[in-house]
Amino acid sequence: MINQDLWPATRDAALQRIEEFIPHAGGAYAKRRNFDFGQNEHLWVSRLSPWLRHRAVTEFEVIQATLERHSEKDAQKFIQETIWRTYWKGWLQHRPALWAHYLQSLERQRAALQTDTRKLAVYESAISAQTHIELFNSWTTELLETGYLHNHARMWYSSIWVFTLKLPWQLGADFFIRHLLDGDPASNTLSWRWVAGLHTNGKAYLATAENIRSFAPERAEACPRGLDTLAEEAQIPAPTSVWPVEAHSIDWSSAGLCAVDSGSADCGLLLHEDDCGHAFSELAEFVGPTAALAVQPCSDEPLTAKVASFRKGVLAESVEGRLGNDLASTLKSPREIVEWAESTNLRKIYTPFAPAGPVAVALDRLKSDLKRSDVALHRLVRPYDKAVWPHASKGFFKLNKQIPKILSVLAGA
Numbered sequence: 396m397i398n399q400d401l402w403p404a405t406r407d408a409a410l411q412r413i414e415e416f417i418p419h420a421g422g423a424y425a426k427r428r429n430f431d432f433g434q435n436e437h438l439w440v441s442r443l444s445p446w447l448r449h450r451a452v453t454e455f456e457v458i459q460a461t462l463e464r465h466s467e468k469d470a471q472k473f474i475q476e477t478i479w480r481t482y483w484k485g486w487l488q489h490r491p492a493l494w495a496h497y498l499q500s501l502e503r504q505r506a507a508l509q510t511d512t513r514k515l516a517v518y519e520s521a522i523s524a525q526t527h528i529e530l531f532n533s534w535t536t537e538l539l540e541t542g543y544l545h546n547h548a549r550m551w552y553s554s555i556w557v558f559t560l561k562l563p564w565q566l567g568a569d570f571f572i573r574h575l576l577d578g579d580p581a582s583n584t585l586s587w588r589w590v591a592g593l594h595t596n597g598k599a600y601l602a603t604a605e606n607i608r609s610f611a612p613e614r615a616e617a618c619p620r621g622l623d624t625l626a627e628e629a630q631i632p633a634p635t636s637v638w639p640v641e642a643h644s645i646d647w648s649s650a651g652l653c654a655v656d657s658g659s660a661d662c663g664l665l666l667h668e669d670d671c672g673h674a675f676s677e678l679a680e681f682v683g684p685t686a687a688l689a690v691q692p693c694s695d696e697p698l699t700a701k702v703a704s705f706r707k708g709v710l711a712e713s714v715e716g717r718l719g720n721d722l723a724s725t726l727k728s729p730r731e732i733v734e735w736a737e738s739t740n741l742r743k744i745y746t747p748f749a750p751a752g753p754v755a756v757a758l759d760r761l762k763s764d765l766k767r768s769d770v771a772l773h774r775l776v777r778p779y780d781k782a783v784w785p786h787a788s789k790g791f792f793k794l795n796k797q798i799p800k801i802l803s804v805l806a807g808a
Contacts, residue, residue, distance in 0.1 A: 451712075479791065554626075593632070667688040
């Protein structure tokens with residue numbers, strides 16, 4: 396079993412991982428990043444995603460550290476892959492209603508599963524590592540034990556889930572987000588939709604035994620049973636509802652880069668699992684009351700203890716680092732946030748902007764509740780997100796063309 400200390404829930408651990416990996420972020424990464432060498436052997440990818448998910452470190456910090464050691468050309472592939480996470484968030488932010496539609500379809504698929512004994516049996520075999528595909532079971536075991544899978548393995552896994560096991564992609568996305576340390580509403584949901592053929596019209600990702608043997612040779616050799624039974628055709632599932640895929644301009648009306656009253660007694664800071672507030676210059680000097688927002692998981696099924704502990708840990712470090720606050724007394728439900736604001740006589744609360752997902756939904760409701768108590772909620776968008784997201788309305792390659800210009804502007808900001 397992998398040592399959980401690979402992902403301590405601290406910013407220092409993330410910064411150390413950056414320092415250790417960045418020397419390999421050039422040609423070595425580009426050459427080996429697609430190979431899954433096996434559990435405990437993911438040495439040629441950064442494995443920074445759990446910390447990036449909660450912004451214990453930020454994408455821009457990683458890119459800056461990379462460019463201190465490599466030219467933009469040499470590190471092009473690593474920079475692109477780092478920005479993919481931002482791209483998914485921006486793409487979903489252009490289509491925020493898609494998140495609600497996903498949750499509705501997940502609920503329908505869960506209900507349908509209970510009335511289909513054959514499909515239920517296949518689902519239960521998949522999540523318990525007992526399918527007829529030995530390597531699929533190996534990946535399931537790794538996910539259950541570690542909270543992590545190599546990115547290429549995630550693509551193979553989700554393809555097998557949808558096209559070979561013929562299970563609903565929504566159930567797979569839900570299984571991942573509850574077990575992955577880096578489970579992210581945008582990256583996870585949209586990646587599953589892409590594999591299933593619902594992101595790019597008519598284009599799905601079909602895992603093949605040949606590709607798996609090429610990029611995971613040791614694992615394929617150790618777990619050969621069932622690889623020759625993989626689906627040979629991607630039968631794209633029909634959407635269960637009309638998906639709102641048309642892009643809209645991002646509404647920044649509830650967010651901004653305003654000056655923060657860092658020393659005002661009536662101002663508070665609210666952190667959350669989408670953004671722990673690190674390396675956010677507008678909040679660097681803030682010394683007022685600080686709380687953390689507790690958000691219900693986006694599934695009826697609970698997060699694993701490992702995932703819940705990591706999320707709580709990265710929030711705890713950030714909260715406790717400000718005036719010695721104790722997370723136990725500052726991790727609050729939306730209702731408790733209102734009570735906290737009233738008891739501390741707050742009139743303004745600043746919080747990092749949360750992209751489309753459960754935190755954004757909770758903040759929308761919280762804003763209305765706070766307004767009734769005459770407390771304003773100000774969502775602050777990071778310059779990096781505001782620079783990248785407008786270019787994420789279509790395919791990644793539209794954004795990719797803008798990366799040099801975006802990085803140049805941010806470097807001079």
